[in-house]
Amino acid sequence: MKNALEIKGLKVSIQGTEILHGLNLTVPQGEVHAIMGKNGSGKSTLAKVMAGHPDYEVTGGDVLLDGKTILGLEPDVRARAGLFLAFQYPSEIPGVTIANFMRAALNARRPEGQEIDAVEYYQELYKKMDLLKIDRSFTSRAVNDGFSGGEKKRNEILQMAMLEPKYAVLDETDSGLDIDALKVVSHGVNSLRGPKLGILVITHYQRLLDYIVPDVVHVMVAGQIVKSGPKELALEMEKKGYDWVENLAAV
Amino acid sequence: MSEATTIEKPDLKIDQDEGNFSYPEDYAFNAGTGLTEQTIDYICDTKEDPDWVREFRKKALKIFREKPLPTHWASKDLESIHFDDFRYYLSKGAKPKRTWDEVPDDVKRTFERLGIPEKERAFLAGVEAQFDSEAAYSNIKKAVADQGVIFVGSREGLKDHPEIFKKWFGKVIPTADNKFSALNSAVFSGGSFIYVPKGVKVKHPLQAYFRINAENFGQFERTLIIVDEGAELTYMEGCTAPKFDSVTLHSAVVELVAMKGAKLQYITVQNWSPNVFNLVTKRGLAHEESEIKWIDCNIGSRLTMKYPGVILKGRKARGEVLSIALANNGQHQDTGAKMIHAADETTSNIISKSISIGSGRATYRGLVHIPRHLKGCKNNTECDALLINTESRTDTYPAIVTRGEGNSVQHEASVSKVSAEQIFYMQQRGLSEGQAMSLSVNGFVNELVRQFPMEYSVELKRLIDLEMEGSVG
Numbered sequence: 001m002k003n004a005l006e007i008k009g010l011k012v013s014i015q016g017t018e019i020l021h022g023l024n025l026t027v028p029q030g031e032v033h034a035i036m037g038k039n040g041s042g043k044s045t046l047a048k049v050m051a052g053h054p055d056y057e058v059t060g061g062d063v064l065l066d067g068k069t070i071l072g073l074e075p076d077v078r079a080r081a082g083l084f085l086a087f088q089y090p091s092e093i094p095g096v097t098i099a100n101f102m103r104a105a106l107n108a109r110r111p112e113g114q115e116i117d118a119v120e121y122y123q124e125l126y127k128k129m130d131l132l133k134i135d136r137s138f139t140s141r142a143v144n145d146g147f148s149g150g151e152k153k154r155n156e157i158l159q160m161a162m163l164e165p166k167y168a169v170l171d172e173t174d175s176g177l178d179i180d181a182l183k184v185v186s187h188g189v190n191s192l193r194g195p196k197l198g199i200l201v202i203t204h205y206q207r208l209l210d211y212i213v214p215d216v217v218h219v220m221v222a223g224q225i226v227k228s229g230p231k232e233l234a235l236e237m238e239k240k241g242y243d244w245v246e247n248l249a250a251v
Numbered sequence: 252m253s254e255a256t257t258i259e260k261p262d263l264k265i266d267q268d269e270g271n272f273s274y275p276e277d278y279a280f281n282a283g284t285g286l287t288e289q290t291i292d293y294i295c296d297t298k299e300d301p302d303w304v305r306e307f308r309k310k311a312l313k314i315f316r317e318k319p320l321p322t323h324w325a326s327k328d329l330e331s332i333h334f335d336d337f338r339y340y341l342s343k344g345a346k347p348k349r350t351w352d353e354v355p356d357d358v359k360r361t362f363e364r365l366g367i368p369e370k371e372r373a374f375l376a377g378v379e380a381q382f383d384s385e386a387a388y389s390n391i392k393k394a395v396a397d398q399g400v401i402f403v404g405s406r407e408g409l410k411d412h413p414e415i416f417k418k419w420f421g422k423v424i425p426t427a428d429n430k431f432s433a434l435n436s437a438v439f440s441g442g443s444f445i446y447v448p449k450g451v452k453v454k455h456p457l458q459a460y461f462r463i464n465a466e467n468f469g470q471f472e473r474t475l476i477i478v479d480e481g482a483e484l485t486y487m488e489g490c491t492a493p494k495f496d497s498v499t500l501h502s503a504v505v506e507l508v509a510m511k512g513a514k515l516q517y518i519t520v521q522n523w524s525p526n527v528f529n530l531v532t533k534r535g536l537a538h539e540e541s542e543i544k545w546i547d548c549n550i551g552s553r554l555t556m557k558y559p560g561v562i563l564k565g566r567k568a569r570g571e572v573l574s575i576a577l578a579n580n581g582q583h584q585d586t587g588a589k590m591i592h593a594a595d596e597t598t599s600n601i602i603s604k605s606i607s608i609g610s611g612r613a614t615y616r617g618l619v620h621i622p623r624h625l626k627g628c629k630n631n632t633e634c635d636a637l638l639i640n641t642e643s644r645t646d647t648y649p650a651i652v653t654r655g656e657g658n659s660v661q662h663e664a665s666v667s668k669v670s671a672e673q674i675f676y677m678q679q680r681g682l683s684e685g686q687a688m689s690l691s692v693n694g695f696v697n698e699l700v701r702q703f704p705m706e707y708s709v710e711l712k713r714l715i716d717l718e719m720e721g722s723v724g
Contacts, residue, residue, distance in 0.1 A: 052675075076681050093691060
């Protein structure tokens with residue numbers, strides 16, 4: 001399917017243990033989908049597998065970006081094809097400033113010898129930082145080095161804003177955030193919503209979905225999507241708890 | 252760089268390993284294979300050495316033969332050096348040319364490929380380009396020479412300026428300092444002799460480039476730099492060699508003298524091929540209120556053993572070693588620094604950053620000596636190691652001997668790793684594995700490199716990028 005991120009019958013194992021058991025999901029460009037699930041349901045595995053983490057083994061199914069499989073591609077090739085993952089636990093890169101890191105990432109998307117112009121780059125960077133209410137001094141700090149939880153998550157969204165992916169997977173972007181930080185991050189994500197971006201929000205709690213309102217909600221239990229529905233499903237989940245759907249997984 | 256990389260990406264071969272090319276041998280002077288008294292005589296005759304140099308060399312040969320290899324603490328790999336298999340003197344002629352047009356074509360092409368004439372025009376006060384045993388080219392800008400600055404090879408130095416040369420030659424590093432300083436003293440050829448007169452501040456760096464072209468060869472340049480009272484100088488050296496299956500030996504001796512209030516900065520960027528044994532002795536003598544700073548970057552080679560040092564002889568003298576070592580697969584960088592405090596209120600600073608990749612191994616060996624009777628001495632030592640993948644190893648041997656009160660010593664060491672998660676994170680942003688590693692390494696050395704002159708930090712970053720690109724896959 002053109003203009004969609006598709007997961008078809010995906011089976012994934014880590015060290016011989018199967019975690020995803022034939023998962024199906026389609027996120028069209030322009031839509032926001034949410035996956036809700038308890039800890040250990042395989043949500044983060046799904047995010048990492050899509051991005052090409054080397055620890056996981058795909059034993060069946062496929063992941064397609066605009067109709068083309070991305071399985072077997074290096075993580076950086078997938079990224080340059082338009083897939084972005086906002087990490088639950090972003091890595092620290094000591095000594096590398098955010099400004100240099102983002103510039104290197106943008107240049108990696110351009111042909112050699114056509115590196116981004118410095119003035120143009122900083123204009124764009126400052127614009128996106130204003131949007132996310134990030135102080136200018138942020139750019140000269142080393143990536144995630146000594147950042148608070150909120151700063152790390154804002155940095156993830158800043159990178160998403162700069163790299164302009166076709167599909168973004170936000171892995172537990174709400175974890176570790178207080179309500180103010182959550183609002184800022186959500187505002188940032190919402191401002192990036194549009195017909196050219198498909199977003200998959202992965203979360204444990206319904207709270208985030210009050211701020212980033214999804215078009216479709218999927219419930220994940222034990223490595224499978226057991227229920228999908230409109231945004232109201234998130235509220236229903238909050239009220240009834242995961243026990244309510246767990247029976248569905250067994251069927 | 253792995254063989255596999257070279258085979259898979261033949262079109263990138265020159266970029267990834269830019270020093271890896273050589274021209275057919277065509278030497279007018281060749282001392283033959285092996286090291287005997289006759290070898291020394293051949294070198295002396297060819298170079299038309301004065302008698303005192305011939306005697307100096309022969310005495311050194313005796314010391315070299317008597318001294319054992321430092322195997323009790325050093326790498327066993329030293330034992331794989333077979334001194335009888337090397338050629339100790341190869342040249343096309345002993346006298347360097349003053350213009351590039353006079354330099355033989357293949358030699359000129361070599362240095363053009365390495366960008367030397369271009370750099371000379373851009374920002375250097377003078378250049379000496381050594382090809383195997385002798386300098387093929389040596390020139391100093393007129394404005395600098397007019398200030399009385401002497402910049403020639405060791406051969407011209409000892410002949411034309413014996414009054415300065417003899418006073419300091421072999422005084423900072425005695426022949427018997429170690430087996431390799433003795434070897435160098437026996438067969439030395441090339442290297443720089445520099446004298447900066449009182450009060451002269453040389454604005455732009457002088458540069459020497461040491462190029463090995465031949466197989467089964469040993470390069471033994473001898474450098475002596477004297478910066479007189481209140482004078483200032485920055486000297487840079489670069490080194491490369493082609494990659495051969497056989498072992499190549501590079502064993503230099505570098506002696507620095509900073510007179511009262513002088514400032515001397517010595518910068519090395521070496522990018523040896525992985526078959527080179529690089530066993531170099533470097534030491535400076537710092538008089539009152541003078542400053543000697545070694546900036547030492549070691550990339551490549553099979554084994555490097557190098558511990559630049561400063562003898563802080565005069566009150567308030569200052570010594571500094573800033574070093575970066577990158578040990579790629581199969582390489583061992585055994586580097587460090589020596590600070591010998593010999594006067595009150597002397598200060599020293601050592602910052603060492605090492606990177607080990609794959610089976611590469613980095614060792615830091617330091618010596619800081621502050622005797623009991625001294626007052627107000629300070630040393631700061633920082634050693635940071637970065638490991639890339641689990642095979643890498645790093646060792647730190649910081650010997651700090653401080654006696655007496657009123658002296659202060661500070662030592663910090665850290666070991667960090669580039670984790671798979673960190674690389675994955677960067678790859679997810681679109682950087683290739685090589686780019687990601689390169690960025691991590693540059694981040695690791697960034698703070699230190701900021702203290703280097705600009706041209707040099709750019710060059711270093713470029714070399715790190717090439718080295719990291721080549722280490723993937």
